[in-house]
Amino acid sequence: MLKILKDLKRKKVAVIGFGKSGQSAAKLLLKKGAQVIISDVKPKNNLPSTIVKELEKKGAIFELGEKAQKNLFDVDFIVISPGVPMDVYKVYIKKNIPVISELELAWNFIENKENIIAITGTNGKTTTTAMVSELLVLSGYKVFTGGNYGIPLSELVYCNAKVDKIVLEVSSFQLETIKTFSPKTALLLNITPDHLERYSSEEEYAYYKYKIFENQKSSDFSILPYKEKWYEKFKSLIKGKKLFFGEKIESEVYAYLKNEKSFVIKIDEEKEEYSFLGFKLPGIHNRINYMVASLCARLNGATKDSIKALVKNFVGFPHRLEYLGNFGGIYFINDS
Known part of the structure; x- marks a missing residue:
């Protein structure tokens, strides 16, 4: 402590x-x-x-x-x-x-720190956090979901609630002043220029994003994009086992899109292929989010069946590339 x-x-x-x-x-x-x-x-x-x-x-x-x-x-x-x-x-x-x-x-008062998953990134972290959480729930776990979005972690500690897994959305603001925070699984989705009214440069912003990895142990999981722009600059901060993901098949990648219809993740070096059939969220970025959420969840005990089930039922959040319907041959999307 x-x-x-x-x-x-x-x-x-x-x-x-x-x-x-x-x-x-x-x-x-x-x-x-x-x-x-x-x-x-x-x-x-x-x-x-x-x-x-x-x-x-x-x-x-x-x-x-x-x-x-x-x-x-x-x-x-x-x-x-x-x-x-x-x-x-x-x-x-x-x-x-x-x-x-x-x-x-709050982290310092969590008893079982081996069950914490933390997700950061410029875009998609709320959606991906929800995906990971729902995959774990479908697999039979009692899950707390919160952090930057929803309920603060301190609330869980205050209430002394007992859960199996903790899934946190984490912002760069929260990572600025961490000292010992160290999730078992840390996921960096992406980095694009943001919050430059707060940070002196994109590099400073990227540094705070990479801090999600700095206190991990070698046995922990560090998930991030393959050949991420700032990786060479900040790779020394990554202490866990590096698990890269990408759009294409690469020998170093643990999750990739096989084609428009399916994706592959590697668990214990064994490849698992899953279909996107029935997936409702538009855009390749949402397919990547689901793929990475699946990898993250499987590493933490989610079942294969949960991935097959949620792909057809996850509807995302209102106002975030929300599909409203097809009227007169025109697709209407609410991204307000």
């Missing part, structure tokens, strides 16, 4: 940002006995009143406004929400105050 998280009783901890992640982090810290200061730029009347009252009853102190976020120098450490600007928390790092993400906080 991270040293700063051992015996939280009487420790003074600031939580910066009071979105879903900040709320869950604050609840968990209070449960562990920490003295919690919650900081947000929003005024109190713009925060969810029910959760504010609940946390105040438990002893949380609210310091609100932009100035409050920059005056927390007497705390033992800081937990930041994903949306907090880098210049806000870097002030504290320069003063040697430890700064971690809500993801890092």
Whole structure:
């Protein structure tokens, strides 16, 4: 466990940002006995009143406004929400105050870390996370799905819920301040220029994406695109067993599209071929997402039958290349 998280009783901890992640982090810290200061730029009347009252009853102190976020120098450490600007928390790092993400906080209190799957990428991570989760559910596992999308990991720890598998969508924001976070299976889907209002360059953005691999063990799985643009630059961060995927057959690739109708994955060096017949999501990128989700899920105990079943039933998410129908020979897609 991270040293700063051992015996939280009487420790003074600031939580910066009071979105879903900040709320869950604050609840968990209070449960562990920490003295919690919650900081947000929003005024109190713009925060969810029910959760504010609940946390105040438990002893949380609210310091609100932009100035409050920059005056927390007497705390033992800081937990930041994903949306907090880098210049806000870097002030504290320069003063040697430890700064971690809500993801890092929660990770340290997970008992069975061998069952964690983390998925990142510029595009497709929410869809792929849902695919992996559903494949595992169809295989009989009790699964927690959350992270950047849906329920924060801290909520699972706070509720002390018992699950078989944990499937997390992880953003670059969350990966910026990880210290020990190390999923058994880490998946990087893709990297294209994004969030350049936050990062100085695409290279810096790519670096934070590759951090998903840096704490893994050699026995863990590191899944990423074959010949990914930034691989040579950041391959030293990859500590697990490298499993590449691609559109074409390559000797080093563990998942590839055989043709428009099927894909192949390798499990224990044995090839398994699956059909795309009945797959409802449009675009080759969604076929790649399903292929990689299948590899990821199979590595974590999903059955072959689950892959054959879900391919016909997965419908994706509203407003994300959502197929609406064919009217007068015209395909209508909602990608709002």
